[in-house]
Amino acid sequence: MIPVKGFSGQKVAVLGLGRSGLTTARALRAGNAEPVCWDDNPAARAAAEAEGFTCCDLGRHGAFDDVATLIVSPGIPHLYPEPNPVVAAALEAGVPVDNDIGLFFRSFAGPEWDNLDTPPRVVSVTGSNGKSTTAALIHHILTEAGREAQLAGNIGRGVLDIDPGGNGSVVVLELSSYQTELARSLTPDVAVFTNLSPDHLDRHGGLGGYFAAKRRLFAEGGPDRAVIGVDEDEGAFLAGQLAEAPTDDRVIRISVARKLTGPGWQVFARKGFLSEYRKGRQAGSIDLREIKGLPGAHNHQNACAAYATCRALGLAPRIIQDALHSYPGLPHRSQIIAEADGVTYVNDSKATNVDSAVKALNAFKKVRWICGGLEKEGGLSALNSASEHVLKAYVIGREAAGFAMQLQADTLVCTTMAEAVEQAMNDAQSGETILLAPAAASFDQYDNFEQRGEDFAEQVRKRL
Known part of the structure; x- marks a missing residue:
């Protein structure tokens, strides 16, 4: 652990108690600071309290009295589309706002x-x-x-x-x-x-x-x-x-x-x-x-x-x-999960935007493409620049039909990962690649892109 320097004996507020927030509280305590923590999730607060951290509502009046700085977890907005109310309160009180990256760079050297x-x-x-x-x-x-x-x-x-x-x-x-x-x-x-x-x-x-x-x-x-x-x-x-x-x-x-x-x-x-x-x-x-x-x-x-x-x-x-x-590749990023009967199965669930999906499609010549999910801003038109590599698109997600209508490639609306994998495997021939590159977020059907990629890999393996 890197003990945080510069706050010994001072109160430091920590907003958000996920992985980075809880680690930040520990590092502040290791540097002799006094962390004051908050998360809207009661389970997250309970986990912090179980480690002896003080939790108090940072949105209450006077919460930033005697607080030296506020440390914010990455997912919490501080400016756009609008500041989180706790961040706004800290700024109103003249309390500086930082994150764990800033604390690291001020504390790593010694x-x-x-x-x-x-x-x-x-x-x-x-x-x-x-x-x-x-x-x-x-x-x-x-x-x-x-x-x-x-x-x-x-x-x-x-x-x-x-x-x-x-x-x-x-x-x-x-x-x-x-x-x-x-x-x-x-x-x-x-x-x-x-x-x-x-x-x-x-x-x-x-x-x-x-x-x-x-x-x-x-x-x-x-x-x-x-x-x-x-x-x-x-x-x-x-x-x-x-x-x-x-x-x-x-x-x-x-x-x-x-x-x-x-x-x-x-x-x-x-x-x-x-x-x-x-x-x-x-x-x-x-x-x-x-x-x-x-x-x-x-x-x-x-x-x-x-x-x-x-x-x-x-x-x-x-x-x-x-x-x-000797580099093995990262999970969910152009990850080859199987090769069978001349067909290669690639998990690029991390391709959550159009640009990354285009790059994944351009990496292979004959692609049976599993795509779809929660569409991001900007539309899907840029995907058509890689359509020459696509033999067929198998579209998943709650809005699969609308997603499919924006693609120039031959499409099949499947909605679920299980159906998309089954259909793609039935159609695939030697020399082709079945590629998961969604070009969309996963939150309409999954908790995160990792879970989506794991589902793809599981559906493939159970059918091989």
């Missing part, structure tokens, strides 16, 4: 680092799609290379639940826009921006606010090195803002859309081959085509980001290449 030969480093990964895979891939490469590494944030352990940093160790954080938007302290050594596509627009007041939340990691974080995906205008703009000159190798640009040229530091993938160029000369190359854990151009972008990050941390190209080949 005087004990003066005795280390190589101080710990922090890598932070953000973006719309691919950040979980990129973070996990960086962690995997470092571990395979014999470096002490921890994975935390939106993936792995809670950020304050990790172990203190050791000599030469690396902490890899996956950070969402909810986390980067609010954190009062952001000081990664290496910051990674994968890409940007519309998502969480209501939470951020539009696309500009969404990008601004991501940009804070770089503009306010001041990383020593920034790895930036430049295939969207926002990424190209961000790289241009950070670089002092074309030769500035503190910015590493990555792409899967084109060959990058110039005197700086670039990593790009074309036709399945990753290339690294520095000062106009090639410094490394990897054939990504046979790496099963990283299918498709979107995963090649993740590989470029992870490669660039690990190069910035001092790893040699050959070590990174060997580790890429």
Whole structure:
């Protein structure tokens, strides 16, 4: 655990007692602060009280008297579409608002680092799609290379639940826009921006606010090195803002859309081959085509980001290449769950928006596509750009008929996962892929995308 520094003997309010909130309360107590906790869920309050934490309604009058700061869990809105009443009350009382990420960055370093030969480093990964895979891939490469590494944030352990940093160790954080938007302290050594596509627009007041939340990691974080995906205008703009000159190798640009040229530091993938160029000369190359854990151009972008990050941390190209080949992939992200009679079954339940679903579809040539769920803002028209890969779409969800009507592909309304899998398996022939890439949220039928992916895998396995 990372004890929170700077609040010894002070009251700190904690709003939201899920995984991050309860861990935050423990870390505050470990730093000799006095956590005052609240959650609207009685069960969550009972769990906190069972650990000896004080719970009191932070919405009552005078709740923020003598409170030093308010720590908010990621899912609680603080600005758009409107502030949570407790957050509004804290701001009205002049109480600063922060989150566990901000507490981590202000608390991770300490005087004990003066005795280390190589101080710990922090890598932070953000973006719309691919950040979980990129973070996990960086962690995997470092571990395979014999470096002490921890994975935390939106993936792995809670950020304050990790172990203190050791000599030469690396902490890899996956950070969402909810986390980067609010954190009062952001000081990664290496910051990674994968890409940007519309998502969480209501939470951020539009696309500009969404990008601004991501940009804070770089503009306010001041990383020593920034790895930036430049295939969207926002990424190209961000790289241009950070670089002092074309030769500035503190910015590493990555792409899967084109060959990058110039005197700086670039990593790009074309036709399945990753290339690294520095000062106009090639410094490394990897054939990504046979790496099963990283299918498709979107995963090649993740590989470029992870490669660039690990190069910035001092790893040699050959070590990174060997580790890429042993990467097993993440559950629910282009995860191959079975291969039988020439048919490949792929679980990409994490493809919860249109952009990520398009990337998943483009990774395979002959696809029987299971899609549908709770449709997000922006419509589904962009999905039709990948329709040439789709043999047939099997649509699930409570609004399956309406979802199907927006697709150009041949469709079958199935509603349930069980029916969709059965129909797709009956139709599939050797050389084809049955792909779950919903392009929608899961909450109309499932608690989360993990549960949806597990249902898909179970339905497949019971029929093989």
